[in-house]
Amino acid sequence: MSKLFPKSANKLPLQIIILVFVLGGIATAATTYYATNKYTNVGYAPVQPVPFSHALHSGQLGIDCRYCHVGVDKGPTSTVPTAQTCMNCHNQVKADSPLLQVVRDSYASGDPVPWVKVHQAPDYVYFNHSVHIARGVSCVECHGQVDQMDVVHQAKPLSMGFCLDCHREPEKFVRDPKLVTQLDWKHPRGVEGQLEDGKKFVHDWNIKPPQSCSGCHR
Amino acid sequence: MRYVYLTIFLIVVLGVSIMGFRGSISTRSPLEVFPDMDHQAKYKPQAESAFFADGRADRPRIPGTVAYARTSGGEADGSFLRADQAVFEGKDASGAWVKGFPTAVTIDPAQLLERGQDRYVIYCAPCHGGLGDGNGITKQYGMGATPTFHDERLRTLAEGEIFNVITHGKGNMLSYADKLPAEDRWAVIAYMRALQRAAHATPADVPPGHKSKLGIK
Secondary structure (H helix, E strand, O other): OOOOOOHHHHHHHHHHHHHHHHHHHHHHHHHHHHOOHHHHOOOEOOOOOOOOOHHHHHHHOOOOHHHHOHHHHOOOOOOOOOHHHHHHHHOOOOOOOHHHHHHHHHHHHOOOOOOOOOOOOOOOOOOOHHHHHHOOOOOHHHHOOHHHOOOOOOOOOOOHHHHHHHHHOHHHOOOOHHHOOOOOOOOOOHHHHHHHHHHHHHHHOOOOOOOOHHHOOO | OHHHHHHHHHHHHHHHHHHOOOOOOEOOOOOOOOOOOOOOOOOOOOOEOOOOOOOEOOOOOOOOOOOOOOOOOOOOOOOHHHOOHHHHHOEOOOOOEOOOOOOOOOOOHHHHHHHHHHHHHHHHHHHHOOOOOOOOHHHHHOOOOOOOOOOHHHHOOOHHHHHHHHHHOEOOEOOOOOOOOHHHHHHHHHHHHHHHHHHOOOHHHOOHHHHHHHOOO
């Protein structure tokens, strides 16, 4: 009787086991890398109806974030500005620019400019901007250096792990609330200074960021 | 076996070249791996709505709406229906502009002036300038003549009239009522008065403790 299997078949079980591990490893690595917000959301930079540049208005002109995003220190939502806010200046500055036609139409008709939302929290997250602003969490912590972006993109993952990084160690992030809109501000004494002042702020203002589910979900 | 691993390697290279790297800028909508309940049948502020004819989820106040279930009788509440004309319109009972600050506005220099400075720097300084001289950053970009606060006309203008300008705008300046609630408007006026006083200050106005610091005898 001739041999049914060649001799090399003896190695096959081991080879299959190794292959399963290799494929499993690749699948795990791919999921870790591609299936989280760091890949799916970061870098999202939709085309906006008006090519508004934060780098120009905020970075170069030094207009405070709150000039346009009025609601940010008053309530949960950082409101997208009305067309009237644009027209405060653009009724005179570049008043005839074709790029601003959408804004002028919106101001005349009352229909909003169809801005595309970049930072989209899931509907089961109840995030409140004003409490973060009031306790000295800068815009930059979640939105990146928007004052250097010509086209806004999502810079941070805004995943639950990202939120908890700060909720577990707020002293690494909180600063004097007067400085929240200075996006390039770093503590002059570096990491040590930040920790020292941060701990003081956390203690003095009794900052206890919730880590329970109901803090952000309800 | 070698070919199996070569194929796997090629598939990985192909996968990475299609999927790209983390954080690269893209105009495509975010991928949703587990979209469960990410989008619920509810409206968030400033959201779109397919139900209302104008496409907006935020509804404007219906004309003729009146407040109810609360009375302004008994203990007078000036903020109810904005009844306090001095605070919310800058006018006194006879309709003249309020001079000075309404009694309902608490003038605590540590709070009112600091709040005023904070709000002024955000909302006013881009055009009126940090010093109130009309030389804000927008001037370099073609903003029309912004008046200085330091001439006789604006220094003697009644506070109520300034309040009215912030509320309703004047000339090329549009209303700032959506950005500054009434109490903030009064705070900004207080800070504006401080700027005016500073611009016309004499060495006699400097507190004794600060004189040496500024090199004034």
